[in-house]
Amino acid sequence: MYANYCNYAYSLTTSHWYGLTMNAASPKRGRPAVVSVGEIVEAAVELIDRDGVDALTMRSLAASIGIGPMTLYRHLADKDTLLAMLPDALLASVCDEVLRKRSGLLALRTIATGLMNVLQTHPGIATLFEDPEQGPNMKAAASHVINLLIGEGMRSSEAEVALRAVVAQVIGENVTRHGKPQFAGVVLLLDGIRLRLEAN
């Protein structure tokens, strides 16, 4: 249906480029594509940062790249699948940092501060986590954290709850805006998680 729908180049850092071609039997035939999905994602983030998330329009996005609006649909099924790709792309460097941690609580704290930072440097982006694509960066970081917590004595279901709670805490703090988001809620939550770890 969409020939290179899965031909996505992921993160904004140079460390995680995933170039998957759907049909490997016919590479580089015909006219080369004028944009990649990675470039579209990058342009989308730039546009959001400059003009806000409401200004991200298929038309405005295409214009910022210098292509016709309809060309976007050669690479993307629709606008929602584009929006779903942004979280994993934005979290690439945070996920890298998480992978280097050797303590579960430290990894959780790294996720919290990193996510908080991302949500604040890209205002209005918190609601994009409504239905995020669990991309390669997020998947790797998540399983790393969960393995650390299991290694420290948690059951795997408990570990999943803890990770999920930390992410929910930060997103919730950033979705509603009564003044600046606070980190204090995360601290309370981490106290509760530490309590659970020490009980084992």
Next chain:
Amino acid sequence: MYANYCNYAYSLTTSHWYGLTMNAASPKRGRPAVVSVGEIVEAAVELIDRDGVDALTMRSLAASIGIGPMTLYRHLADKDTLLAMLPDALLASVCDEVLRKRSGLLALRTIATGLMNVLQTHPGIATLFEDPEQGPNMKAAASHVINLLIGEGMRSSEAEVALRAVVAQVIGENVTRHGKPQFAGVVLLLDGIRLRLEAN
């Protein structure tokens, strides 16, 4: 500008009707209004429950009430101010229940379960808490909880953090949907808050 912009009848329960008339010097003159803001809010919730939050359109909302779309603008500044009113209306009965609690932790738990329940019976509504109007119901419940926590030894800034953290946890859990939202994160958070209370 908008004569009865502040003429809002709030909650969906009959227990909290706030009928404020802006200009009390000229009551009941001319043709009576065909709808109240309270009825509009109620119709909006019904429409969201039936067809989802994306189906809430100024045109569809007006049609469901049986008035012209433009009549809505006699009572509402715009769509965003309508959306901002929904949280307080939906939380009316939860706030009532919170006011009856005599323990800070119990009140926090009541908020968590009540909010979780509301967000699940009205799917897709979590993001409406992005910029909610702090209506009468929410204000009353919030100050009650904070007073309870202060009475139990917390500083007022700590109490605000605790309340805010609980709300953020539930909203965050419901904004992103990896399967059904869990209550376990709230439990961890409440553990952290209990720890803080016992330290005093």
Next chain:
DNA sequence: ACCTGAACACCGTTCAAGT
């Protein structure tokens, strides 16, 4: 093989007119 203009079926909202 890849791109895109014209067109469709929608939005929220303004404004001048109706009763």
Next chain:
DNA sequence: ACCTGAACACCGTTCAAGT
């Protein structure tokens, strides 16, 4: 005093046509 039809400036997306 209250309501509203027509109209404006947008959307996301389809589809048939261009190169």
